[in-house]
Amino acid sequence: MAQRAGSADLPLHGGRVPKWLGERMTKLGAVITEAVVHHYGRDELLRRLAHPFWFQSFGAVMGMDWHSSGITTSVLGALKRGLTPLSSELGLHVCGGRGSHSRKTPGELVAIGDRVGFDGGALATASRLVAKVDSAVQDGFDLYLHGFIVTDDGKWVVVQQGMNGDKRQARRYHWLSEGLESFVNSPHTAIEGRSQGNIINLADRRAERSRTGQLDLLATLGPDRILREAAALALDIAKPAPQPDQPLLPHLIMPAHHDVREKDVNMKRLHGNLAAAADRGPEDFEQLLLVPGVGARTVQALAMVAEVVHGAPCRFSDPARFSLAHGGKDRHPFPVPLKIYDETIKVMKSAVQKGRLGREEELQALKRLDDQPRQLERYVTGPDLKEIVAGEFRNSPDWGGRSVFGWEEEDSP
Structure with missing residues (x-):
């Protein structure tokens, strides 16, 4: 049975994502994906996309609203743009999207299946079932996005999202085919979103008797009598009986x-x-990577990108924390430093391209950059977050700082 990974609140x-950021997200998202597949394989990439905490960190390191x-929407869009040209090489295909694009998913799956040899019709059915099941989870969220990534x-893996406009909340649903035995008995790997009171989840394994009973009622009474009975019950409804507690799961609260x-x-x-960037940077990035123009600030960003690739x-x-790699388009925690972002992409592309040829030095340097923080964080200290962010704002004009509000100027606060 597929594992649930947790839940989260999503305001x-x-x-919209501006073009200057969308293009960079496409490049960085693709090269991070290539690095994960290179080191750990396609199955591991699917597991990570089905993990709500990793997915949110992946988007944050790419400069989206953390x-x-x-x-x-932005991560799935970036992956679709960035991985489509690499689909033959990686054996990965991103289908669906937001709104009308979500409804094209079954046709995309059939076309890809005809091309590469899997049963696209069966996966098209799976896509429809996933959407139907999450629609049956009567939690007040209307689905508007459906992304289907297939090898x-x-x-x-499926990532889809619903919104509750009245509450200004969204809920993201994660599905993973690995270990999936049933579409109607607790199939989700994760449901993200704020608890909104009692939820009628007909996809829960404990609702099997309810599903069977509903079908029996429909067959024996018919819809008209069911409606009359429901109206009568509504007049005499008592306090709802307490529901059994859901199993405790990791819960990521997005404020x-x-x-x-x-x-x-x-x-x-x-x-x-x-500390890892300061320690590994001089040794690895001058002697191994030899990429002109890569400074200490780029190494800091690369340390966080390396953790997205390798982290547990x-x-x-x-x-x-991952928003501190490349900031955010809305100027939180600071404007996106485009020069740093472009250097990060350049280093990652160089490492992945050479890794394809069997030259692993740069990829291994990035791996060491991920290993080091776990050794250092036990005893290192440093400035508080306000100091770090203030330093980013001071340097923002020199680093090509940009947000949806425009370019950063020397006299910016």
Whole structure:
């Protein structure tokens, strides 16, 4: 049976991803995906995409709003744009999307199946069933996004999202084909979102008798009599009986505030990232990578990208920390430093391209950059978050700082 990974609160955010950021997210998302597949394989990539904490951190390291529902749309869009040209090489295919694009998913799966050899019709049915089941989870969230990522051997992950406009909340649903035995008995790997009171989840394994009973009622009474009986019951409804508690799962709380605060970040891990960049940078990035123009600030960003590639699940309980790699499009925690972002992409592309040819030195340097923080964070200290963010703002004009509000100027606060 597929494992549940947890839940989270996701505030709804409006707006669009600007072109200058979307293009970079496409490049960085693709090269991070290539690195994960190179080191750990396609199955592991699917497991990570089905993990809500990793997914949120993945979006944050790419410069999206670190806490919002917009990460879902932007990450899936970036992966679809970035991985489509690499689909033959990686054996990965991204289907679906938001709105009308979600309804094209079955046709895309059939076409890809005809091309690469898996049963596209069966996966098209799976896509429809996933959407139907999450629609049956009567939690007040209307589905508006459906992303289906499938490998050449027919394994898949689905990430889809619903919104509750009245409550300004979103809920993200994760599915993974690995270990899936049934579409109607607790199939989710994760459901993200704020608890909104009692939820009628007909996809829960404990609802099997309810599903069977509903079908029996429909067959014996018919819809008209059922409606009359329901109306009569509504007049005499008592206090609902207490429901059995759901199993305790990891719960990631995405706060409503836009700014990144110290309580949102595991500071020991952040100080470990910074110390690792200072420690490994001079040795690895001058003697091994030899990429002109790569400075200390780029190495700090690369330390967080390396953790997204290599980190264990427990490392992603504070997605806000990963926004300190490349900032955020809304200027939180600071404007996106485009020069640093472009250097990060350049280094990652160089490492992955050489890794394809069997030259692993640069990929191994990045791996060491991920190993080091866990050794250092036990005892290193550093500046508080306000100091770190203030330094980013001071340097923002020199680093090509940009947000949806425009370029950063020398006299910016």
